[in-house]
Amino acid sequence: MDRSLLPEGSVRKIRCPGHLLLDRDKEERRHNARHEGSKTPSEQTPTATVARRTSLRAGGRNLGRNQDSQGGPGGPILLRSQEDGSSSGGWCGATGSNRREDWGSNPGLGCIYGSTMIAVETGLYIGSVSDLKDTEALTNAGVTHILTVDSEEPNVSGFHLKFVHALDDSSTDLLSRLDGCVQFITEALSASEGKTASVLVHCHVGQSRSAAVVTAYLMKTQKLSLQDAYTKLQQLKPDVKMNEEFLDQLALYESMSCELDTNSPLYKQYRLKKVTEKYPELQNLPKDVFAADPAHTQNTEVVYRCRKCRRTLFRHSSILSHCLGSGASAFSHKRVSVGSPAGDQKQCTSYFIEPVQWMEEALLGVMDGQLLCPKCSSKLGSFNWYGEQCSCGRWVTPAFQMHKNRVDEIKHINISALK
Structure with missing residues (x-):
């Protein structure tokens, strides 16, 4: 069949081993790639300002989408090639922007570039276990202390660490550990010798266990009620959602004036349960x-x-x-x-x-x-x-x-x- 008779943009299906369907677009891209590779470096197309887009045709849907530098909430990550061949970009859910200049480590903006960390107040962040993958980013953000409230102790070095073993279920006794967690944060933020310190409190996804600890800290240090402290944290990090048991424990913590009283009848009854x-x-x-x-x-x-x-x-x-x-x-x-x-x-x-x-x-x-x-x-x-x-x-x-x-x-x- 003469290819010149095919309408422009049509798809020519070819039967091949494995009954794979190859389209004309793929053939053209492969041809262009081979042609581009045969050029000398001086002849190749500059890539410093080219926005690459990956398209996927599946069931008539195009999952790739052109995004300008402004982006949109919930949109895909836009990668731009840099002169050194690296890429940058991403989405910051806290600021609703994918512009690097909108991210940074400004506590007022509530997020850290390329991270899920959210600034609760100056020097205090709440995040997830994924934030520990880039220790350089943590250091650049000024993080010196890490409080982990999770089922597994993280393998990270170069920071002051505190680990609290806790599952995100109703059997977990987080109440008995709240005073120790609040003390760790308080002592870190009031570090002497004129050194600036910051604390990252995290669990697995940063929604329940770490949120309970941060809420307890706000209650105790800012003299807030449970409702006010929880509301404040949810305004900063809307995906926060503690399980009901942790809310009950925080209510008991509030009834004890935010200080664990092992002689309290309420605490004794709670512990027996x-x-x-x-x-x-x-x-x-x-x-x-x-x-x-x-x-x-x-x-x-x-x-x-x-x-x-x-x-x-x-x-x-x-x-x-x-x-x-x-x-x-x-x-x-x-x-x-x-x-x-x-x-x-x-x-x-x-x-x-x-x-x-x-x-x-x-x-x-x-x-x-x-x-x-x-x-x-x-x-x-x-x-x-x-x-x-x-x-x-x-x-x-x-x-x-x-x-x-x-x-x-x-x-x-x-x-x-x-x-």
């Missing part, structure tokens, strides 16, 4: 889960003793307070008499406490059961790792309850002060 999730078989529990046995120690704190044998059982600080339930209406599935209104502390007929050392043998490997006095074996209450309902109607999880009518409150009196 995490123990249940981490050790579903209830074996080999950490020793610090159990409060010290008050019968073996001496102090002036209010204690509670077995009404029958007077054995000291637990301290007042071991009581885990809870919000009152709705009263009798919470037991609508049962036939109950109308008692005192919701909000009356006398509704609660049991103390819900943290587990004490003398309970350990009874609790390990057992989901629920009775709590017996370690001395006289009289029944004191019950336990259930998955929770029990208080007489006020509130569910407490996990639950270790001691009936008030089985124990006596003992207050120490300073005799010398009465004289």
Whole structure:
């Protein structure tokens, strides 16, 4: 067939091994490439200002697209050949521009050239693990400290590092590590000797775990509420989205005035829940889960003793307070008499406490059961790792309850002060 009879721009399909379809455009490009390679360097077409475009015909779609220097949000990366043969370009989602002059390391712009790092404030960046691939870019941005909140420790050198092992799921206890993370950032930014320091906080993609740490930092250092701190971070980095569990932990952090209080009843209850999730078989529990046995120690704190044998059982600080339930209406599935209104502390007929050392043998490997006095074996209450309902109607999880009518409150009196 005479090629001259083919209309201009038409495609001539050729059957070849493997039934591949080659089009006329490809043949022409190959011919031009061979012709260009045969020229001397002085005859070849300059490439310093040529914008190369890659086109892909698949199902009638052209995925390549000419872009000018302004670009558009979400557009493809435009590569321009440089005089040295290298290429530059990319997209900065924070500024909505692919112009190099719009990127830079200006914290006000919120991004670093060629990186996913976003400036939260002067010297503090949030990013992803991909930012660690170019250590030179980190150094040029002034990063001196790196805080990793991820499941794998990164292999990077030349920086002050802190690694926090954390998965992005509901089983992760990030709350217990927040104070240490905030301290690392604070100490880095207040480095002495007149040296400028910057911190990169990152997880895997920079949306949940690192966002939780940065939010906690803003809450503590700028005295912001959880809502205000989270909103501020989302305005700077719109793709931030913490999982619900981390938001709950930050709410608890806020209730403790942004400082971990291991003696807080709320924190003790939270930690017991995490123990249940981490050790579903209830074996080999950490020793610090159990409060010290008050019968073996001496102090002036209010204690509670077995009404029958007077054995000291637990301290007042071991009581885990809870919000009152709705009263009798919470037991609508049962036939109950109308008692005192919701909000009356006398509704609660049991103390819900943290587990004490003398309970350990009874609790390990057992989901629920009775709590017996370690001395006289009289029944004191019950336990259930998955929770029990208080007489006020509130569910407490996990639950270790001691009936008030089985124990006596003992207050120490300073005799010398009465004289």
